[in-house]
Amino acid sequence: MARLNILKLSTLLPGLRTHEGAPARSISPEAELRRAVLACLLWEDQFYEDGVAIAARIRELVPKVAAEKVAALAIEAREQMKLRHAPLLLVREMARLATHRKLVAETLERVIQRADELTEFVAIYWAEGRAPLSAQVKKGLAAAIPKFDEYALAKYNRDTPVKLRDVLFLSHAKPLHEAQAELWKRLIAGELAAPDTWEVALSGGADKRETFERLLSERKLGALALLRNLRNMQEAKVDAKLVRDALAVMKTDRVLPFRFIAAARYAPQWEEELEQAMLKSVAAQRKLAGKTVLLVDVSGSMTAPLSNRSEMLRTDAAYGLAILLREICEDVAIYSFSDTAIRVPARRGFALRDAIDSSQVHGGTYLGRALDAVREAYDRVIVITDEQSHDRVPGPRGRGYVINVASFKNGVGYGPWTHIDGWSESVVEYVRELESV
Template identity: 70%
Template sequence: MRLNILKLSHLGFSGTSLRTHEGAPAVVISAEAQLRRSVLACMLWEDQFYEDGKTIAERIAALVPQVEAVTVAALAIEARERMKLRHAPLLLVREMARHATHRGLVAETLARVIQRADELSEFLAIYWKDGRQPLSAQVKKGMAAAFTRFDAYALAKYDRAGAVKLRDVLFLTHAKPLTAEQAFIWRQLVEGTLPSPETWEVRLSRGEHKREVWESMLMENRLGALALLRNLRNMQVAGVEPELVRYALEVVRVERVLPFRFIAAARHAPQWESWIEQAMFASLSGQKRLTGRTILLVDVSGSMDAKLSGRSEMLRMDAAAGLAVLLRETAEDVSIYTFSDALRAVPARRGFALRDAIAHSQPHGSTQLGRALNEMRDRGDRIIVITDEQSYDRVPASKYGRGYVVNVASHRNGVGYGAWTHIDGWSEAVIEYIRSVEADA
């Protein structure tokens, strides 16, 4: 049944036969557009609120041969480098390797999207998910090129005891070392004698005292921003000196961290919320302004309380609130509203106060996006809707100069098309994308 649904949507059978999960008529879009929306907002093989990850992966696989090879390759690179996804780009390249029309771009695309050493073995796991088979010449070439980029620290950090090991990748691809030093490192990898890197994971696994590990890592400034934010709760439980945490949040480089990461961290370590908020504001300093008047409409329906993925503790609402915080700091003039069963204006707050105002603006009920847009009387140069698009009702054309729908999920049948500009996923690139669209116009 799933494949039959996919075929119908690909061929353009529309009318009222295609519906969102909640029942509104969905708009049929091209194979390229479907592939973009599926890839750029998905956590591959992780359960979504409306679709399971297996269905999403099947849809991506079915769409790849329908889209030009150069377009698929560019999408894989965009997904990895701009949207920071890891598994979806690997799946795209694996599907490219299946089709003669796409194989010619596999090597250079694969070498580009593999940016962490563990992605070498993860790609092989994806390649063999339907059964073990020989690697194509293009796959070997791309993986061999990627392998030469990783130093001893990276190889040791990700030399894990999985079904596919890094030494397996080395043997299968016949990669050639670029230097004598690299040849020595690879020999250590094969022999299992690579020195263990002194990461916090390794030190904790050795049984070192948790408080001492965290405090030494903080004093030596050896934690990256994401590792710091994700482990604040663990530091609190371990009894880490709060002043060390404050210092770390002040000095860590946060310019590439999105607001929703800080929002999730504050939910789990509320006692340090004021310091986390200051770090978030630091990450947003220096942002270019989005000129003109912006109306922001945030979905607070029940489905937005779902997790971003099965293994993540972050919610879709974190992503939506994070983009709201980002827009509050970057838009020249912005008014914010929420919608669910009703349309509600949000007070003009900043940071975590804005997050709270959005979350508590109304009960988290159904997704009445069409009703909210019809009731909207505010006017601006643009309207931006942050949603998972699963509307109960028909969505009208935008009444504004520009209308954007930012999709924070990856459902097959959505509503934000026609006169709307559709943006898949959540990223700092959302604002830059809007600037570029309007500058071109």
């Protein structure tokens, strides 16, 4: 990640405010675009802003940012922040601009990592009406299609307005070998072998308990599907040992921390296994030396869902990051803040989540007051927040980081602060790399 928040890009302007009224920073278009993208569930409403407004802001900013920067941001959003729709919108907006088109093909090929993203991109491209795909878009789609085997294509070969066979025809993709040519013929003819997934089995009327137990036994349930279906497994009375065994061996490298917290809310009987899986990916990470003060926003806006269609809360993202930071900080003091700052015990895993969440009433956002209340010396202070403070935010006493977990238009964590957008574990890597320079 490039450091975008150097002081010359960030100044207080009269009248520029957060949604709760604190003076906000004026930032460069590139920093604004990062802010809008990296904590964005595209087109989904958030506490202060609706998804349409956020998408419109992204469209407005892309022409103001250099092509290389937009392409790099799209790749970062997909590969590090694990976002799916925002990177596609960035590439679609690049395709409109003569200054950006030259990078469309290679960027599109890289950000498409699931077969359904082929059709989703074309749907985004046609959102304002059907139009011929540009040459660079066709080239990018044609390069992406060969990534996917029969299982991946069959899994996402859905009866949607834009179908996979449509993308195949539109892009004029060329198969890499004869076997792939035969595979694409079956795709066009609708003759792909049905994938062995829980969705296919249950939609076909299979018994829910038997289906989940078979898929668990055969290790055919991916990490996200496993987490999302814990409540369904509980209701179907799936063998608990099979679930525990699956959680013990699940791959966690592409699972964001907040998903474990959300899963534990609905399946608390497997909390121990979920905690172990969540912490496994950070067990070997290098420590951040020195004293760290961690400030976690628990204000009312943070307790809202990530979007109006999600059961996961913004605090899930914040607590997940807090749990990770607790593991890698050599010496840490943890505070929650809302109307005031409260020190909480630096417990591990879900015990830390509980300590932060129950530490105080989820009220207003007074980050400035919280920073004034922290009297102890530190080498760095890390704030996890949606940045919608009521009060003016002073600079840190030492290194200061603001991790923004929302896409709201204005924020306070610039100027003397190092500003980081998003809730992936990659934000922790950024802090480590920045301090190693």
